[in-house]
Amino acid sequence: MRAAVDRHAAALARDGWCVFGRAVEPGLIAEIEADLEPRFSATPLCQGAFYGERTRRFGSLLTHSPGIERLAMHPRVLEIVEQMLLPWCERIALNLTQAIEIQPGALPQLPHRDQDMWQGPKGRLEYLVNVMWPLTAFQRANGGTRLWTGSQLAQDIPVLPEEESVVPMVSPGDALIFLGSTLHGGGGNASRAPRRGIVISYCLGWLKPFELQWLVYPPQVARHFAPELAALVGYAQHRPNLGNVEGQCPSILLGSHVPxxxxxxxxxxxxxxxxxxxxxxxxxxxxx
Ligand SMILES: O=C(O)CCC(=O)C(=O)O
Ligand SMILES: [Fe+2]
Missing domain, CATH: 1.20.5 (Single alpha-helices involved in coiled-coils or other helix-helix interfaces)
Known part of the structure; x- marks a missing residue:
């Protein structure tokens, strides 16, 4: 197991992405998709040129399917993520959980690096690691995630030729892991069926997360989480003293009585x- 974690972490650092095959049983992914089905149908299409007009997205997945915790807290995945991020922080944090559906006819998404939402220096530190859990088998034709191998090492090159992109063939149960510094984008969907996936991403514990975790999991929700999950969504301080409530660990809000x-x-x-x-x-x- 240790060797597999190190092998994946080495590939991630070298290529900017790696595939952790069969990280969970496909049956777990099928259960999660069934839990999320009502939200997929009820969620309106995205608006804007970045998200893409023929896509749907929704977040706060920890409240929509019990299986999501198994993905977010996957021990081997967390070890790989921590190898990338712990050199730059005391603890990692959940950055977002998001379900993404790319519908037939959707255009390819703008190639981008997710870390560009933070305005700090790039190339010296890693800000984020994304884990894409496909709900549908990903291919180039149906909108599988496009990635540019090695682009994490060339921050001064904003965009690379489309022909140089790769689309890893991943299926439900696999995890496609890629860095916040890696150029990537959702694919165009030329098939007749929607492409669905779940992104769970982790960032340095001292960053403002993409999805405001304390608001989507307020204390009355997070108090039912396992302590490690509550800490991952932000009910923990980042030493020294960052992210406190009355100078104490925000997990005090999860107790039944707050003095x-x-x-x-x-x-x-x-x-x-x-x-x-x-x-x-x-x-x-x-x-x-
Ligand atoms: O759906 C995908 O394959 C990737 C989406 C993405 O990269 C994003 O929305 O930031
Ligand atoms: Fe992205």
């Missing part, structure tokens, strides 16, 4: 706690 008055409590990394304690000791010498 009116709370002391702010430092949440520091061990090195920061040590440096702060040393400083306090030196001051006590001066003032004592």
């Amino acid at each position: 009116e008055h709370l002391p702010a409590i430092d949440a520091l990394r061990p090195d920061q706690a040590e440096a702060a304690a040393m400083f306090v000791r030196s001051q006590m010498g001066e003032f004592g």
Whole structure:
């Protein structure tokens, strides 16, 4: 298992994408699709040139199918994602969960890098890892995700020729993993059936997520999540002290009773706690 995780992480770093075949049983994906079916039919078409006029999208998937937690918290997938992101943060966070349907007749989506929604420097750090869980078998003809291999290493090249794109053949149960720095886009659908997939993406724990996780999973929803899932959606501080409520871990909101008055409590990394304690000791010498 360790070796497989390392192999996938190495391919992801080298190519900008990799396929984790049979990461879950296809039956789980079929159950999820059945749970999501009513939302697919009720969701209006997207508007705008980026999302694409013949596509449908909806988010907050953790509240629409119990199986989504199994995808979001897939232990091997999380290990691969953490290998990419933990060099740049203390903990990773859920960036979005989104179901995407590309209907027959849809045009190819603008090639883009998802990390461009954040305005920091590019090329030195990785901001995001996407995991696409196909609900339909992906092919070029039906709108499978197009990717440009190695484009994560060329941030100064905004767009690459269409003929150089690849469309990994993934089926329900597989996970297509790609970096926020990798040029990609949904495909055009020249087939007669919709192409459906679920994107679960993870970002550095100190970034503003694409989908506002605290709003789509407010405390009355998140209190029913496993503690690790609640932490992933943002009910955890990012040391030092980022993302708190009254100076405490936001998970205090998940308890049955939240005291009116709370002391702010430092949440520091061990090195920061040590440096702060040393400083306090030196001051006590001066003032004592
Ligand atoms: O649907 C797809 O294959 C990819 C969609 C995408 O990249 C996006 O909407 O950012
Ligand atoms: Fe994208």
